Amino acid sequence: xxxxxxxxxxxxxxxxxxxxxEVHLQVLAERGQTIAPDVIAxxxxxxxxxxGSPRMxxxxxxxxxxxxxxxxxxxxxxxxAIRVVGSSMEPSLRDGFIVALDMQQQxxxxxxxxxxxxxxxxxxxxxxxxxxxxxxxxxxxEHTSTDYNPILLSREPGWSIIGKVLWWIGxxxx
Numbered sequence: 001x002x003x004x005x006x007x008x009x010x011x012x013x014x015x016x017x018x019x020x021x022e023v024h025l026q027v028l029a030e031r032g033q034t035i036a037p038d039v040i041a042x043x044x045x046x047x048x049x050x051x052g053s054p055r056m057x058x059x060x061x062x063x064x065x066x067x068x069x070x071x072x073x074x075x076x077x078x079x080x081a082i083r084v085v086g087s088s089m090e091p092s093l094r095d096g097f098i099v100a101l102d103m104q105q106q107x108x109x110x111x112x113x114x115x116x117x118x119x120x121x122x123x124x125x126x127x128x129x130x131x132x133x134x135x136x137x138x139x140x141x142e143h144t145s146t147d148y149n150p151i152l153l154s155r156e157p158g159w160s161i162i163g164k165v166l167w168w169i170g171x172x173x174x
Contacts, residue, residue, distance in 0.1 A: 040076045042066045042100060048083040049099070049117055049125040066098075072167065075104035079166070082117070084127055088141035088148040089115075097170030099127060103163035108137045108153065115165035118151075121158025127165060 046061040066081050073079040084097050092115075093099065101117050112132035118139055119125050128139040128151070139159070141148040153159050 038069055039067050040070050040073060042068055042073060042076070042079050042081050044081040044083075044098065048085045049127050066100075068100075073100065073102065074166075075102050078102060078104040078163075082125075084168075088143075089127055090142060092142055093127065093168055094170055094173060097168050099168040100166040101163040102166050105164040106161045108132075108161055111161060111164055112137070117162050117165065119160050119162050121156075125162065130161065 042065065043062040044064040044066055046063040070076060079100055079102050081098050081100050084093050084099055085095055087095060099115075099117075105111060108130060109132075111130050114130055115127065116130045116139075117125055117127050118130075126139070128141060131138045131140050131150075137153045139151040139153065141150075144150060151159060
């Protein structure tokens, strides 16, 4: 047996030992449903949230589905993905990035220093950091400026936290 024969035999044995994992997808009945033992479906909403001035979002209009491991969404039935437009959260979130939003987590006291999505009195949505200063909660951009003033929740009636940003994905600018 030559060295080439031995190398060929080892490569063939390695290929024969590896098998692609079987994934059996079921019909999706609702958002967050487990579609395989280790995969869930997270809906990507058609409308985008703002990293800047709030934007209207229709939560019933789904553009696509993202398939993730259950560990990426602690409350899969209450998790959605939304695109972000604007620059107030740069460099963390750039225009076009997608964030996963856990809508089960809405209590400001438990979300201090987290990135959140908030709804303004008109129903439009924005993504900001939630900061706590004594007993007050502020929504702030990545970098404050005169373009994006902080929002003091106790003095701005009608604002509410709609969920915690779990993670985000995106591509660098070209």
